[in-house]
Amino acid sequence: MTKTVNSAFSPLLDPRRFFAETRDQCRHSTGLARMLLRARLAQLYRYSSLGLLWAVVPTLAITVGVTLSLHAPTQPTTPGEVPLQVHVAFGVVLMQTFVEAFNGQRSIFDLHLQLLQRMKFPLEAVVMAQIAESGFNLLAKLPVLLLVLVFFGVPLEAQMLLGLLACVPVLLAGIALGALAAPISALGKDIDRAMAFVPWLVFLATPVFYRTPEVGPWAWLQAINPLTALLDVARYLSYGGGSPHWSTFWVTLVALALCLLLSLVVCKLAPPRLAERLSA
Amino acid sequence: MxxxxxxxxxxxxxxxxxxxxxxxxxxxxxxxxxxxxxxxxxxxxxxxxxxxxxxxxxxxxxxxxxxxxxxxxxxxxxxxxxxxxxxxxxxxxxxxxxxxxxxxxxxxxxxxxxxxxxxxxxxxxxxxxxxxxxxxxxxxxxxxxxxxxxxxxxxxxxxxxxxxxxxxxxxxxxxxxxxxxxxxxxxxxxxxxxxxxxxxxxxxxxxxxxxxxxxxxxxxxxxxxxxxxxxxxxxxxxxxxxxxxxxxxxRAPSADGPASALGGAPKLPATDAESPEGSPRPPEPAPDSGTDTSDRYARFANTGDFPVRITAIEFEAAPSFGVGEVQVLGQLCIRAFCESTVAVERVMFGFEILNEQGQVMIHLRGSESDSHYTLKRGANVFRATLPCVPLMPGTYRICAAVLDYPTSALLGLHGLEEDGQTLRVLPDPRNDLVGAIYRGALMTAPVTWHNGAIAEHPAPPPDGSSVPLAMMSDVHHDR
Structure with missing residues (x-):
């Protein structure tokens, strides 16, 4: 018979058991996560006449708007470089992916807070459902990127598949930070308010609308900005442009793995704390 | 299991x-x-x-x-x-x-x-x-x-x-x-x-x-x-x-009403209890003049001590429960044991039941019939029976008093200063009082329910009088 102990002591005191339980829970939650994803997508697009097209429309509109508003040559001025429009379009899509993944974790967490106070259920399923939704959103944006590349005459090469793969760390960064911030911001309203504008700060500090500077103090900041490293590596692998800081990229990947682990632990520990403090 | x-x-x-x-x-x-x-x-x-x-x-x-x-x-x-x-x-x-x-x-x-x-x-x-x-x-x-x-x-x-x-x-x-x-x-x-x-x-x-x-x-x-x-x-x-x-x-009802005048004039006087002798119905006790019990007795006996010492109050409940316990709407016989230093021809026995806030729930004195007690020197026992205790479940206390019949002056008093004898009223499992408790009811009562619908629906009488009760279906539940 299954034996579970709900103790006052931290579950992390027995890490082997904790992670085994988490693994089992994740394994058992895949069906539920699928169902939550379906329900979530149905809710998101239930009352709109464009339905699932809304997954593409914002990206398309922003990309078209940015492309038209940029007064830059539509042909590369230096060999091996893509037009600025392509650079910005990629930046917008990747940044949007990051912000959506970040906010998505928070919003789905908020959505299930009431439920957490009423019944015990695996939060892993909710996190997985949101990961899948963020992945779906990224996939929905890829045709727009392809369209941009074709429109500006950038040759499509097999290496681009690596570029797609490099989009995944951007997605995971949003998920990890969002999943970490969601329970914490639910318990700390100051953090919650900060979370509303932090993505905008990140947006400004990351070369989305401009090429990554290579000299000066701003260049130094970009060299250590993990998000810049993720974006530029994805750009570089997709069409050969950008200025990838490979060392920062690898450090970021390690940090990302640790952050994912931490967010998983926090999401596992947080529900009872949230339930009791929010209902008190 | x-x-x-x-x-x-x-x-x-x-x-x-x-x-x-x-x-x-x-x-x-x-x-x-x-x-x-x-x-x-x-x-x-x-x-x-x-x-x-x-x-x-x-x-x-x-x-x-x-x-x-x-x-x-x-x-x-x-x-x-x-x-x-x-x-x-x-x-x-x-x-x-x-x-x-x-x-x-x-x-x-x-x-x-x-x-x-x-x-x-x-x-x-x-x-x-x-x-x-x-x-x-x-x-x-x-x-x-x-x-x-x-x-x-x-x-x-x-x-x-x-x-x-x-x-x-x-x-x-x-x-x-x-x-x-x-x-x-x-x-x-x-x-x-x-x-x-x-x-x-x-x-x-x-x-x-x-x-x-x-x-x-x-x-x-x-x-x-x-x-x-x-x-x-x-x-x-x-x-x-x-x-x-x-x-x-x-969860007995708790009223926020004013506490009983424990230190003031006794509101206790006589009883409807079993009366040993027939006697004229005693008059109402004198209204509270604001003086305390000792003063009132002092006017009678000119001393600071009561001539009657109520030594104990006992209960006997039917149906029977533990000591000092009675069921809601059960019968309660109260006995007050007294030691008297005086003999008085006509006295009244009375008692009050107060809730935990000191609010008087029941105040009984004298007799409904023309009867009275006679107080003898030495040991006396006064008895009174409540055929039906209409109190909500809870803890109460009982105060008893013996009064001089003509003047209503106190001869003996027990329970006001000594906190009285505790009486616990227990719920009757057959009687769901939860609603009454929620509503803060202070009392309950025996009742006969006349359930059922009107058997027929005749045209109303031309004179507009109501449907006679005899037409009600004859289902009764007595509590």
């Missing part, structure tokens, strides 16, 4: 914080404490209180346990700890099953999902496969009687409809422990009866039920064990009837 343990609760305490801002901060502290492997602390921070304290409990398969107690006693907190929603602040809960369903007012449904989606989600949360879910959806919809609105968002449902849906979902899942947190009241009567029937069947089939409810009739009819909770502790555990009795006694 078997010996198979399903849940074991060991020395569990749970603290909460009343201040919203601090509650969140403490939650964050506790979360960080978990990450840093800090040991739990048996202490309260500013604004916190113990919602549950040192609770030990074992729930076995087949147990049907009621949790009773006032709002805020800790029932819901205990149920949420048992179902794993909360974590204990101290102690541990070991569960040997994960098949636990919790039904409460909000029913744990996501308001943005439709009823049909909720069925899928909830069943998936309860570890049901897609195939199993698909097979049960229509049956659940039919049971919840929500076919017309099943594709509307749950947020548009009434509370009763949500409970119906959640209940129907749970009723289609194999569950070891059904936890019901006072959710009967939100369902309409017909569906509430359906839920009760389900739970009876569930219990009969060996299911384990934990029921937190103020519906005492339901608790009595379903549960074989009860816990009485008060201020986060289990104060009583045992067979349902005795625990409910204690609960009702402790």
């Amino acid at each position: 078997t010996d198979e343990t399903l849940i074991k609760v060991d020395a569990v305490s749970k603290r909460f914080c009343r201040r919203g801002d601090r509650a969140l901060r403490y939650g964050l502290q506790d979360l960080v404490g978990d990450l840093l492997l800090r040991a739990p602390r048996d202490a309260l921070r500013d604004g916190e209180f113990w919602a549950l304290r040192d609770v030990d409990l074992t729930i076995r398969r087949g147990d049907v346990i009621a949790l009773v107690g006032e709002n805020g006693a800790g029932k819901s907190t205990l149920l949420k700890l048992l179902s794993g929603i909360y974590r204990p602040t101290l102690g541990s809960i070991t569960s040997y099953t994960h098949k636990i369903a919790v039904l409460d007012h909000s029913a744990g449904l996501n308001p943005t999902q439709t009823g049909r989606e909720s069925i899928y989600t909830k069943l998936a949360l309860l570890n049901q496969g897609r195939q199993q879910i698909a097979e049960r959806v229509e049956s659940i919809v039919a049971m919840a009687e929500l076919a017309d609105v099943i594709d509307a968002p749950v947020g548009t449902y009434s509370t009763g409809m949500r409970v119906r849906l959640a209940f129907a979902i749970y009723a289609h899942v194999e569950i070891d422990i059904f936890i019901v947190d006072d959710s009967l009241g939100v369902a309409d009567i017909r569906f509430a009866q359906r839920m009760q029937r389900y739970w009876r069947d569930f219990v009969d089939a060996g299911g384990t039920l934990l029921l937190a409810s103020h519906e005492m009739y339901l608790v009595r009819s379903l549960c074989n064990r009860a816990l009485l909770m008060d201020h986060g502790r289990i104060v009583s555990m045992g067979d349902t009837e005795s625990v409910i009795t204690r609960y009702l006694v402790e």
